[in-house]
Amino acid sequence: xNYWLMKSEPDVYSIDHLAREPKKTDHWDGIRNYxxxxxxxxxxxxxxxxxxxxxxxxxxxxxxVIEIVKEGYPDDTAFDPHEKYFDAKSDPANPRWVMVxxxxxxxxxxxxxxxxxxxxxxxxxxxxxxxxxxxxxMPVEKKEWDHIVNIAESQ
DNA sequence: GCCAACGTTGGC
DNA sequence: GCCAACGTTGGC
Numbered sequence: 001x002n003y004w005l006m007k008s009e010p011d012v013y014s015i016d017h018l019a020r021e022p023k024k025t026d027h028w029d030g031i032r033n034y035x036x037x038x039x040x041x042x043x044x045x046x047x048x049x050x051x052x053x054x055x056x057x058x059x060x061x062x063x064x065v066i067e068i069v070k071e072g073y074p075d076d077t078a079f080d081p082h083e084k085y086f087d088a089k090s091d092p093a094n095p096r097w098v099m100v101x102x103x104x105x106x107x108x109x110x111x112x113x114x115x116x117x118x119x120x121x122x123x124x125x126x127x128x129x130x131x132x133x134x135x136x137x138m139p140v141e142k143k144e145w146d147h148i149v150n151i152a153e154s155q
Numbered sequence: 156g157c158c159a160a161c162g163t164t165g166g167c
Numbered sequence: 168g169c170c171a172a173c174g175t176t177g178g179c
């Protein structure tokens with residue numbers, strides 16, 4: 001069982017959008033970065049848990065927990081020229097990009113902000129907090145995961 | 156809007 | 168394979 005962190009811009013798709021979906025489940029499309037894709041395609045398994053992270057907004061941080069309910073399958077938004085994430089080089093016969101399905105497990109009472117996370121010495125080595133990190137899908141260590149969940153439960 | 160830190164592209 | 172130019176991410 002692996003733990004993850006998945007970024008989304010709340011102006012585009014926030015945790016509340018996911019909460020309003022039927023069965024609180026939706027597909028996670030639009031990933032166009034090879035490292036992030038490889039994580040989704042190769043390592044993300046059904047039943048894995050992930051933090052839903054809000055990026056590029058007033059209060060960047062972790063908004064809640066989601067569960068992977070369907071493993072990697074072709075991201076068909078890459079085939080549609082009208083889509084923002086259209087990629088002419090992705091051949092439907094050999095899709096370049098994948099997506100997964102996620103289900104909302106828990107929305108935190110308050111967002112655990114990036115600032116909060118940086119104040120935690122135990123999270124000093126967390127991938128998210130490293131300089132220059134831009135990955136939109138990344139693994140989280142179990143001990144980091146547990147620590148953050150503790151923070152969420154005590155707020 | 157700025158800019159650091161990447162990632163990608165394409166000519167050679 | 169190298170690397171300059173360009174594009175993107177994302178915090179501030």
